[in-house]
Amino acid sequence: MWRNALRFAAGLLAGVLLWWYGAPLYDGIVGAAAEPVLHVDARFRDLDTAERGRWIVIRSAGGTFRYGTLPADQMTYNVILFVALLATVRRPRRGRVAIAIAVLFASHVITFAVGTESLYATGRDPSSTEANVWMGANLFLRVVGMLGVAFGCWWWVAVAGGDPVQRPRARPVRRKK
Amino acid sequence: MKPLRFLLRFVILLAVLYLPLTLQSVDTAVIVPFSRAIAVVSAAILNVLGQHVTVTGVILAAGSHAVSIQNGCNGIEAVVFLVAAILAFPATWRQRVIGLVAAIALIQILNLVRVVTLFLINRYKPDLFELFHLAIWQTVIGGSAIALFYVWTTRVHVAKRA
Numbered sequence: 001m002w003r004n005a006l007r008f009a010a011g012l013l014a015g016v017l018l019w020w021y022g023a024p025l026y027d028g029i030v031g032a033a034a035e036p037v038l039h040v041d042a043r044f045r046d047l048d049t050a051e052r053g054r055w056i057v058i059r060s061a062g063g064t065f066r067y068g069t070l071p072a073d074q075m076t077y078n079v080i081l082f083v084a085l086l087a088t089v090r091r092p093r094r095g096r097v098a099i100a101i102a103v104l105f106a107s108h109v110i111t112f113a114v115g116t117e118s119l120y121a122t123g124r125d126p127s128s129t130e131a132n133v134w135m136g137a138n139l140f141l142r143v144v145g146m147l148g149v150a151f152g153c154w155w156w157v158a159v160a161g162g163d164p165v166q167r168p169r170a171r172p173v174r175r176k177k
Numbered sequence: 178m179k180p181l182r183f184l185l186r187f188v189i190l191l192a193v194l195y196l197p198l199t200l201q202s203v204d205t206a207v208i209v210p211f212s213r214a215i216a217v218v219s220a221a222i223l224n225v226l227g228q229h230v231t232v233t234g235v236i237l238a239a240g241s242h243a244v245s246i247q248n249g250c251n252g253i254e255a256v257v258f259l260v261a262a263i264l265a266f267p268a269t270w271r272q273r274v275i276g277l278v279a280a281i282a283l284i285q286i287l288n289l290v291r292v293v294t295l296f297l298i299n300r301y302k303p304d305l306f307e308l309f310h311l312a313i314w315q316t317v318i319g320g321s322a323i324a325l326f327y328v329w330t331t332r333v334h335v336a337k338r339a
Contacts, residue, residue: 012313012320015316016308019312073311077311077316080316081315084316139199140192140199143248143249143254144195144254146315147255147319148188148261150319152184152187155180155183156184159180
């Protein structure tokens with residue numbers, strides 16, 4: 001247990017460094033990947049994103065909607081938890097880790113797209129059903145979704161992947177003589 | 178239990194359990210008073226540490242320094258996670274109740290430590306506040322919730338075999 005705690009702490013440190021220094025670049029990639037998803041909504045057909053430090057700028061090439069910004073690093077910080085949890089896995093299978101990373105990335109793209117929809121729906125009419133639905137989805141993803149996705153990805157690699165150290169197992173039961 | 182079936186049940190429960198929290202009435206009647214209680218207890222701890230803190234709703238203040246306990250800082254996300262994970266995992270209701278009571282109590286104690294330390298960091302090292310608020314404490318709370326769930330699953334397994 002203490003060894004796992006130490007591995008988690010080392011992973012936490014590595015995750016913090018990765019996120020702190022890598023977030024601007026990574027956030028830009030997430031924003032770019034979210035563009036085609038947002039283009040599905042006709043109102044965002046000419047949407048374009050650009051990274052500005054730890055924020056992502058959302059703009060319209062044709063001026064069809066106002067300029068907006070999203071704190072993208074607040075949508076990706078569960079990378080730290082995933083790295084810390086992954087550090088506790090002794091023999092992770094590469095294929096499973098790759099799938100987990102892909103799921104984590106997809107969840108960031110979805111969170112960014114939902115965050116954008118929520119930002120503009122709230123700006124149009126904060127009391128509308130549309131704004132409430134997008135806001136609810138945005139809060140779900142940013143409050144419990146971040147934790148849930150990191151946990152699910154770790155579970156997929158460690159427990160479902162059959163890591164001998166992570167798999168829940170029984171302690172030997174002593175029999176009375 | 179098949180791991181993928183567990184994950185599916187977990188995701189569905191997470192969404193179902195989170196839905197009531199999005200309602201304004203639940204926020205007013207449950208979440209805000211709960212956050213206020215955290216603010217009162219945290220202020221009491223900080224005052225023992227000589228910080229001279231006052232509480233206004235969910236805001237802790239001392240001089241020009243203040244922190245506000247919002248959703249995401251009250252430990253509710255870890256509680257929802259624990260409830261969803263423990264309910265999704267095969268166990269008896271007695272085991273689930275014991276696991277939930279113990280895990281939620283520990284998470285809330287840890288959350289008090291988070292609020293107190295974040296207040297102190299905001300007061301004495303404000304340049305480090307965002308790093309601790311977003312990166313370190315969120316990960317520690319999330320990691321602790323997952324660790325508590327994991328330890329509980331091993332106990333449930335022991336109980337099944339015994």
